[in-house]
Amino acid sequence: MRRSDINAHITHAKELFESISFKLPFWGHYSPAQWDENPDLAKWCRTHQMGWDVTDYGEGDFAKRGLILFCLRNGILRQPGEVPYAEKIMIVGENQECPWHYHKVKMEDIIVRGGGNLVIELCNLTDDGKMDMVNDVHVRTDGKLNILPAGGKVVLEAGQSVTLPRTLVHRFYGEEGKGPVIVGEVSQVNDDLADNFFFDCDARFSEIENDVAPIHPLWNELAS
Incomplete structure (x- = not known):
């Protein structure tokens, strides 16, 4: 990805966050x-x-497969004194896919905070680590039990949420014609380096072409 595009996406995300009065921590700027x-x-x-x-x-x-995320709080697995939870805010465009994946450690709630509607497709995981396109999926939206066919979907409007247990395979995208979606995530500790298991994408993190200077560095570019 070009840095100029990343800068533009971040600027757009900040505008959308501001549109619902969602405030980032001071270091987000x-x-x-x-x-x-x-x-x-x-x-x-x-x-x-x-x-x-x-x-x-x-x-x-990026318009076809991409995601803008900001992680506000997070712990570290199996480290004494660390918080056991994480929180993110994300922007998902119309028909912009976060591809099929699952987590072995993290359980999460996905919440639509504002903007358009979020479509989430779901299936179970087989014992040998494949997508189960046969058996029904049991998933709760704001506490309500839904029984869906394999590959079935839930559509979340602003204020609605879905709880995704460990190993439940999912992908999501913004519903066409509804505009970009502002999406929250509340979860157990998040580890994007070790707890994302994708089926058909090349990389979780992008190679960056620095055609301009960054307005805000990404978290994995911060000094360690």
């Missing part, structure tokens, strides 16, 4: 120079995978 002046905070955020994250899953077509 830090420039690279400000991060350099705060090395302890930079190390903390990088170690905890907190901050900006923009990906096209290594495929070079």
